[in-house]
Amino acid sequence: MAEKKEFGSVIVTRKNNFVTISMNRPEKLNALSPDLSEGLLKAFKEQAHNADVRAVILTGAAPSFSAGGDVREDIDPLKTMSVNEFNQYLFSFAELYRQIYRLEKPVIAAINGHALGAGMELALLCDIRIAADNMKMGELFVRMGLVPEIGMYLLSRIVGPGRAKLLCMTGDMVDAKEAERIGLVEQVVPLDELIPTAEKLASRLANGPASTIIIKKAINELSEMTMEASTDYSIRLQFQATRTEDHREAVNAWLEKRHPVFKGN
Template identity: 60%
Template sequence: MKGGCMTEEKKVIGNCILTRKDNYAIIAFNRPEKLNALSPDLFLSLQEAFFEIENDESVRALIFTGMGDNFSAGGDVEEDIKPLKDKSAIEFKEYFNPLCEMYMRVYNVEKPTIAAINGFALGAGMELALMCDIRIAADTMQMGEFFVRMGLVPEAGMCVLPKLVGMGRAKMMCYTGELIDAEQALRIGLVEQVVPEGELMPAAEKLAARLAKGPASIKIMKRAINELGSLPLEQTLNASVLYQFAASRTSDHAEAVKAFLEKRKPRYTGK
């Protein structure tokens, strides 16, 4: 940052736009005329954009969003869903493996992730939002597990959704494909924040900038929460000692202690 101005670098990658802003990045789906439906081409663009910054240590937080009025309307019926019936079991698995791998990599990437959800987040679009650590919704947002409307089943949602909203609510959403509006999503724990539509990206970027300035212990906490969240308390406590040890060996921990003693704000490097 020079003279108080934020640096910004935009790159068009197929059907996605990758924007770098200082120490965080934004991946925006750029197929607004199709409600950012996940066609094979959009998925490949998403992969390329994500892989570019996945292990880039200068990018310390990541936002996913959609260009235009919608996050993503899910799988493209013509290009993605309709061809499924012609695939053998082996071809079907080969087709879905990259998607499942992508979900896992977003879920486990060692940087905090934010879904800035505008308009519709349906089916696979909702699944991707569920893979993010934090979901911020515009007040016009609507989410839905639309797989049942196509006679299909969710992928990641069947695992992650019950952890967020409870087993009964997750089953209701999956069985019915009901639409959940922003206020209801906030009430049941599906999103963490709701803001007016015009304030969505400023709110998401404000949080990303804050998290990107945080200590290395954030990525350790993310790993611990993902791995230990469903374990019994005793196992969690035993494992937490190892994570605490790892955090205590980071440069950011040493900087936090030093800053506290010197009565100043810490200057974290994410290491």
């Protein structure tokens, strides 16, 4: 039976050894209000310290993943903020972004409807993106005379510098088919299959070996290294992987001609 917990406008549902974190402001298309952002941060922090949870799905209550920043809720408070308060407000998003990106568990974005501006950035922070066929994504910051906060860095790695510049400088939106073509999402499925598909993958990853987490960390970090440094780093990680119980289980299972049973350690 699924267990549920709420962090303000965020609902966390646990099934076995993975959770679904759902943004729950459907009447505002899950626009990122301060309450929603704080709820997301608390939800992801909790998963970081929960050894029983081994994979995470991030999604939004229908009809959209997230329409981005809540302009109405953002603009009024900003008018009364001091320079230091405004700076702290912006850096609060940086903390959320780091928490998602550095989480030592696979994070799957299940993207329904619109993922715009900051909503698109949330999807980009995830390790794997599965899109519903009704999805539309766009880095809309430039339309407001602003710049993407983490999207420039992530997009250049995901789709390349040229495509990243095109998306960020024009603010154009792409549909699910185009997003899959350019590598912005890994899979497109019918809307009614989105969550079941994400849950199937989350369960598979959650029941994988401890090296799953090593691989996530390595891929995030290797692209910023030289070939020589990345080779040394990978060898150190390989040594770490050989010391895990899951590796020994995989070897024994191969010798005994059976499927391995991984425990994540």
